Amino acid sequence: MAHVEIDLHTHTTASDGTHTPAELVARAARRGVRVLGIADHDTLDGIAGAQAAGRELGVEIVPGVEFSTRHERAKHFVGIHLLGYFINPAHPALLEMMGKIKQGRLEQKSAKSKNCNHLGLTSR
Structure with missing residues (x-):
């Protein structure tokens, strides 16, 4: 072998x-x-x-x-x-699920950014 x-x-x-x-x-x-x-x-x-x-x-x-x-x-x-x-990687159901995961992460990052801004913390 x-x-x-x-x-x-x-x-x-x-x-x-x-x-x-x-x-x-x-x-x-x-x-x-x-x-x-x-x-x-x-x-x-x-x-x-x-x-x-x-x-x-x-x-x-x-x-x-x-x-x-x-x-x-x-x-x-x-x-x-x-x-x-x-x-x-082209399977429609897998692509749909990956899209939902990506959208969820974007929403999570946006919420974290808003929380930081509320505390007076900003990013450049």
């Missing part, structure tokens, strides 16, 4: 990673990784760029997503991250 370097849990700048999808694939290729999973937090935005770079560099991209969920236990919430691999 041949040895193949695989990394299935990576993030791009589409969520909390430090490299663009193309940069991440290039770094992986230089390190001998031949199968790379892109599993950004609650977004599919890094997959297409990674797939394009993967085709050029001979790295197979496993499309994925890391869903942020919460489980209510007693008097507090427990954060749970659920990884989904080999997803279809």
